Structures are given as C-alpha cells and as structure tokens.
Amino acid sequence: MKKGIALLSFATLVFASGIEYKGNLGFEYDYFSHDIQNKRDNAFATVGEVELKKEIGEGEIKVKLKGLYDKDDHNRRYIDFQELYYKYNFENSELLIGKNTLFWGALEVYNLVDVFNTKDILDDPFDYDKKLGTWNISWTRFFENSELSFILRLSQEDQKMQEEDSIFFFLPLPYNSDLVKQHENRPSFFVKYSGSGEEVQIDYTLIYEAGYDNQRYLSYDHGKLRQNAYWVNKLLGYTTLIYEDTIYKAEAAYAISDDVKVSDYLHTGVGLEHTIYSIAGKKDLGLLLEYYHYEQFNDTKFTTKEIGELFQNDLYLGGRFSFNDTASSEILAGVDFDLDESEKIYFLKYDTRILDNYKIELQYQHLSPSKESLFSKIDHAKVAISYYF
Amino acid sequence: MKKIVMISLLAGSTLFAMSGLEIAKKADAVTSGFESSISTMQMVMINSTGQKTVRDMVGKTLEKEGGDKSMMEFLSPADVKGTKLLTYQHVDKDDDQWLYLPALKRIKRISSRNKTGSFMGSEFSYEDISAQEVDKYTYPGESKEVPCGDQTCYEGERIPKDKNSGYTKQITWIDTKNFLVQKVDYYDRKKSLLKTAVFSDYKKIDGIWRVGKIDMKNHQNDKETILIWVDDKVKTSLKDKDFNKRVLKQ
Numbered sequence: 001m002k003k004g005i006a007l008l009s010f011a012t013l014v015f016a017s018g019i020e021y022k023g024n025l026g027f028e029y030d031y032f033s034h035d036i037q038n039k040r041d042n043a044f045a046t047v048g049e050v051e052l053k054k055e056i057g058e059g060e061i062k063v064k065l066k067g068l069y070d071k072d073d074h075n076r077r078y079i080d081f082q083e084l085y086y087k088y089n090f091e092n093s094e095l096l097i098g099k100n101t102l103f104w105g106a107l108e109v110y111n112l113v114d115v116f117n118t119k120d121i122l123d124d125p126f127d128y129d130k131k132l133g134t135w136n137i138s139w140t141r142f143f144e145n146s147e148l149s150f151i152l153r154l155s156q157e158d159q160k161m162q163e164e165d166s167i168f169f170f171l172p173l174p175y176n177s178d179l180v181k182q183h184e185n186r187p188s189f190f191v192k193y194s195g196s197g198e199e200v201q202i203d204y205t206l207i208y209e210a211g212y213d214n215q216r217y218l219s220y221d222h223g224k225l226r227q228n229a230y231w232v233n234k235l236l237g238y239t240t241l242i243y244e245d246t247i248y249k250a251e252a253a254y255a256i257s258d259d260v261k262v263s264d265y266l267h268t269g270v271g272l273e274h275t276i277y278s279i280a281g282k283k284d285l286g287l288l289l290e291y292y293h294y295e296q297f298n299d300t301k302f303t304t305k306e307i308g309e310l311f312q313n314d315l316y317l318g319g320r321f322s323f324n325d326t327a328s329s330e331i332l333a334g335v336d337f338d339l340d341e342s343e344k345i346y347f348l349k350y351d352t353r354i355l356d357n358y359k360i361e362l363q364y365q366h367l368s369p370s371k372e373s374l375f376s377k378i379d380h381a382k383v384a385i386s387y388y389f
Numbered sequence: 390m391k392k393i394v395m396i397s398l399l400a401g402s403t404l405f406a407m408s409g410l411e412i413a414k415k416a417d418a419v420t421s422g423f424e425s426s427i428s429t430m431q432m433v434m435i436n437s438t439g440q441k442t443v444r445d446m447v448g449k450t451l452e453k454e455g456g457d458k459s460m461m462e463f464l465s466p467a468d469v470k471g472t473k474l475l476t477y478q479h480v481d482k483d484d485d486q487w488l489y490l491p492a493l494k495r496i497k498r499i500s501s502r503n504k505t506g507s508f509m510g511s512e513f514s515y516e517d518i519s520a521q522e523v524d525k526y527t528y529p530g531e532s533k534e535v536p537c538g539d540q541t542c543y544e545g546e547r548i549p550k551d552k553n554s555g556y557t558k559q560i561t562w563i564d565t566k567n568f569l570v571q572k573v574d575y576y577d578r579k580k581s582l583l584k585t586a587v588f589s590d591y592k593k594i595d596g597i598w599r600v601g602k603i604d605m606k607n608h609q610n611d612k613e614t615i616l617i618w619v620d621d622k623v624k625t626s627l628k629d630k631d632f633n634k635r636v637l638k639q
Contacts, residue, residue, distance in 0.1 A: 022467060022470050022471065024467075024468070089639070092630075094635075101494060102494060103493055103494045103495040103496075105495075129493055142630075142633060142635045144629075144633070147634075147635065196485070196498075196634070201483065201485060201498065203498045240497075240498045242483075242498060242499075242500050244502065245500060245502050246500075247498070247499075247500055275500065275503065277502070277503050277504075277505055277506055278505045278506065278555065281610075282505070282506065282507040284503070284506060324506060324507040324510055325507075325510045326434050326436075326442045326509075326510035326511075327510070328469070328510065353466060353468065356442065356465075356466045356467075357466065357467055357468075359468050386468075388466070388467035388468040388470075389467055
C-alpha cells in the first residue's frame, strides 16, 4: 500500500510542470567462469533510474527511482526509491527531510568512512557505490570555507541478497534478510564538520556517530542466517591534500562497540594519485596506490571474516587511462592484494560513449582466492549498455 | 629642417609606441568590470572528417581582485548532466578546483595543474578556458601594427609564466581601436604552431565588451572547436556565497 501511494505520487510528479528530469535505461550481461556446484554462470538484467527535481520557492522536492529486473533471479526484481526528500534552503543553512544517499570519503577503491547508507548488495556486492536510500532528517549550517551538519538517521535498511544459485550468494546457509537490531526503534545520530584550507590545497571532514555500525555480523536463526546491526560510538575522518601533481588521501574510523561479540576497532586507509598529463597526445595516465588496514582491539571477539570486512590488510595498485576524447573514454585497471589471505583480485574496466546518449561499459575481473576464503576462483566478464536522457 | 622632421617623427613614434604589457592591460580593461556573469554556452566540436559533436553548458563567474571565482555546469551529454566544476583562480599559486559528480553525489577536489589537458574532449585546454589574467604572462618586445582583416591590430608576443603551461609562447592580434583580442596563435612545448583561436561576434553588454564566439583550430590534428555564447548576462547579482561548495550539490 505504502509503495502504491509512493508510486502514485511519483507519477503525479512526472506529469506536473516545471520538473527537471534525467535518467537512464540499460541492459547488463554478466558471465562467470567458475567451478562451484549449483551456481549459474550468467545473469541478464534490465536496469533503469529516473531522477526528478522540482523547485518550490527556496525549497526543492527530489525523487530518484531505481528499477531492476533480472531474467532469472527473482530477488533481483524490484523498484525502489533511492531518494525521496524535501529540502529547504535558508540563507546560510539547509534542512532536509526524507530518504536520500550521501557520499563520504576520499579514496578511490573503497571508502571505509562512507557509512551513512547501507550498500545495495542485491544489485552488485562489489560495487561500493550502489547504495540504498536512508530515511533521515538533517540540518546543515554553511560557513565561508566549511560546513557543520547534524543528522538523525531514522532507518536501518535490510540487505537483501541474490538467489542461492547466484554466484554472488556466497553464504553457506540460506539467508533471511530481516535485520536484527540491537535497539529496535533507536535512530542513529551524526555530527559532521567539513572544511577546506586557504593556504594549502586541503579538504578535511570529521564525523562523530552514535548509532548503528555499517558493519554487521551474521547469526543463526531457524535454519537461516540473519544480519545483526549493533550500536557503536564512532569517530570518522577523511582528507584530501594536493601537493604539486599528486593527490594524497586518507580515511580513518575508530569504533567503540556496544555489542559484546564485536571488538572495538580502528580501520584506516591511505592513498595517492599521481597523474601524468598529455601523454600520447592529449591522453592522461593516473597512477593509483592505496592501502587499507583493520585493527581489532580484542582478538577473542568476531574476526574480520566473521564481520564481513574485506579490506583488513589490503594493497591496491592501479591506473586510470583517460583518452580525453569527445566520448569520455577511459580504462581503469588494477590489482587488489589481500596481504593476510594471499588473495588477489585483478580488474579491467573500459567505458565510452556512443551516439552521445549511449554509454558502454566492459568489465573483466579475476578473483584468485586463498584456500580459507569465502570465495572461489572466478572469472567475471560484464557488458553493459545504457541509454541516458 | 630634415633633421627636425626626423627627430619629431622619432619622438612621435617613441611617444605612441606601446609595449606588449600596456596593450595587454588595455585589452584586459575593456573586458573587465563585468562584476559577475551568467552565460549559456554551446561548444561545437568538429573532427578531421567534419563530424560535429555539440555540448551545452552554463557558466557563472564572479570578478575578484586576487582571481575570479567560476562555476561551470554541464547540461549535455545526458550522462554527465549536472556535473559541475568550481574554480577559485589565483594569480600567485595553483587554482583551487572541485568537481561534483552527481551520479555518486561526490565532491572531489582535483588538481588544477592539468593546464594542457583537453576540456571535455575539445580543442580548448583548461588553460585556454581559464581567465587570461595580465599577470600570468610576460610580454617581451614591442608590438607592431599590422592589418588583420578589415582592421588594424597590434601584433605582440606573450609568454606564460606558469612552468606547467602547455605553451612556449602565444602571438596575439589586438584591435588598435577598441583593444579587443581578434586572434591568438598558440605554440606548443616544441615551439611548433599548435592552435589558432579567432575571436568574433563581440557585443557590448551593460558597457562591457563580451566575446560571442571563439573558433579554435588545431593545426596538428585538423580538429576544430567553436565556442558560442548563446546567452550572456553581466553585472548579475551573484555573490561569494553563490560560489560556495554548497552550490555544487544544488
């Protein structure tokens, strides 16, 4: 019923006047080469997004609807509001009420401080930019070179997973997506301060959270595994510094856990990006280096594997080759070394634009796991084509 | 008597000869004082076979003493619609630049050292589209008066001070009557002629000269980009707060 009313409101908005819109509709085909029993070796899905924005005086209403339809996987057939909010712009501040997504972070491969939204692992468990919208109320005060936000996060989203015969269902037992929360109706609270340097080219952000951790652990319940959300007091920070041709980046999160099964921890990531401009004509080559480390302060509690944290002692090396052409063509290639597990993930991604409105993306990944890994040796190739309007 | 005439002529030419710096200052003065501007622009990129690609964008600029502030929003192609580039220009240090990526809702601080890089795949580099402040160049030698089309121009040389510039020198042609730039030849790091920009369709808006079209031809790859100002307003009521990072997400 709730969804029906929301869809009706959405349709009303589409036909109303003075609305800015944009979106895309596309197809994705995935092929997996693997030796795991009872798992599909391909997936085909139609995916689309529509974003509508209506300005009303100093305020605005924004709606972003995402739809996905998988040919085989019934779990991957859904329509969801990623964003549905009202924002009012005051002279030096803004108030937002509704459901939205935010981006927090500085690094390129994985943003350990990007904790505000739950990841949409049903769409793609390894694309960390896929997120579920979160209901919240936020107020932000803007200063000349900085801003201060107070955010009350009202919801904790269930993380639905793909069907058991999908390659991306890697649990040993069936899964129940109903989230178990440590405190049933308690909202999470965030205070965030961001600023920029005047003499030095630096951006920095500090966040305090009293709320649910972005990490979750699994528990056994009536023959199925369920996710558990636990309470933390957490300090997060991230920064970007530019010195000459190199961009230096860092992220850190220190959490004090309120759950006896989960240890307090410090998660850090550092990285740099150095670009060599105008090679082979007007092409650029960006070199990327990132390192992630996870330190838990009590070894008798859940390990990183049990908590599902993949970036515990990882080194990433990669490069971004930008053609700087009218099609915005780009190649991204790299390798992620898990130094604890002797695990490696190689990937290569190419995207370009054709006929101005179509984007084509080609991807290849090779996962070379250790014996103890949750994953198996997998080669993954993906082709995606999207029409943008 | 002949001697007196010669001395007078020499004195006259010395009196009226203008240095490259003086001309550059005058050229800067006739296009300055706009306070702030909002411009809708169209960029037509033409490849060596004549195939055209069109991009639309809106630019906002705030005139400032130590360097202008500007915001460029891309309206097309559709997949980058809403992408914004915020720049705080500085005369004495690298510019501050942030890029907003709407699909990720990410504001990314980027390096402004990429002077030579192509702007949106066009024949304009980031250096070409940034404000042409007088202090960014040295002006060796004196300008000479030469015919340029129907007009007479001061032909002069300017050399970028920035060691990251993609150019070793630029030759400028500036109208002797109104001090409007008519043409610029750009020489690459190998000192070869790389590009020529022809400035045209000048209009006086609220007493300020504004260019209406720049045609940039690349002599080394036979590609061309035409930048057209579809709509241009000056002395708008834009303030510093309109160039706060806040507006990137709006």
